[in-house]
Amino acid sequence: MHNIVRFGVSLEKEILERFDRLIKQRKYSTRSKAIEDLIRKEFVEDRWLTGKEIAGAIVFIYNHHKRNIANKIIDIQHDFGGIVISTQHVHLSNDECLEIIVVKGNPSKVKSLADSIRSIKGVEHCTVAFT
Numbered sequence: 001m002h003n004i005v006r007f008g009v010s011l012e013k014e015i016l017e018r019f020d021r022l023i024k025q026r027k028y029s030t031r032s033k034a035i036e037d038l039i040r041k042e043f044v045e046d047r048w049l050t051g052k053e054i055a056g057a058i059v060f061i062y063n064h065h066k067r068n069i070a071n072k073i074i075d076i077q078h079d080f081g082g083i084v085i086s087t088q089h090v091h092l093s094n095d096e097c098l099e100i101i102v103v104k105g106n107p108s109k110v111k112s113l114a115d116s117i118r119s120i121k122g123v124e125h126c127t128v129a130f131t
Contacts, residue, residue, distance in 0.1 A: 009035075044131055048107045055085075056130030058101040058114045065095060066122030073117065077101060080113040096124070 011019070023034040047054055062069055077084050083105030090098040101117075103110050110128065118126040 048130060051107055053105060054107050054110065054130045055104040056102075056110065056128060058103060058110070058117060058126065058128050059098070060117055060123055060126035061092065061096055061098050062120070062123045063095050064097045064122075069120060069122040072120050073099065076113070076116045076120075079116075080109065083109050083113065 019031070019034070023031060026034070028034040028037075044054070062073070064070060077087065080103075083103045085102040085104050087102070088100040090100075092098050101113070103113065107130070110130065114126060114128045117123060
């Protein structure tokens with residue numbers, strides 16, 4: 001069993017009310033679970049900032065009619081083969097595709113890969129989610 005420690009937190013009433021509404025919207029069972037997730041999120045952010053290994057996904061949408069865009073995307077992924085774990089390709093419409101690149105490795109390399117994808121003409125949106 002985990003070693004649970006209780007501690008007190010003092011907040012302005014308005015902040016606590018907003019927090020309670022947020023955790024209700026996100027369907028948390030307790031404030032403790034919501035606070036634990038916020039703390040863990042900060043740990044992940046710290047790993048990102050300090051350069052430790054992370055795992056995550058680069059998610060982007062692109063217009064597949066742009067000249068050679070698919071080949072450019074594939075070439076870039078091969079250039080970053082050490083961190084690319086897998087990819088998934090989804091056809092959203094006649095014009096747009098969504099691609100998910102699952103990554104694991106150094107945060108600066110993940111950022112560099114995302115920046116390389118983002119800079120391709122025809123990529124409409126690109127975001128990185130890490131954990």
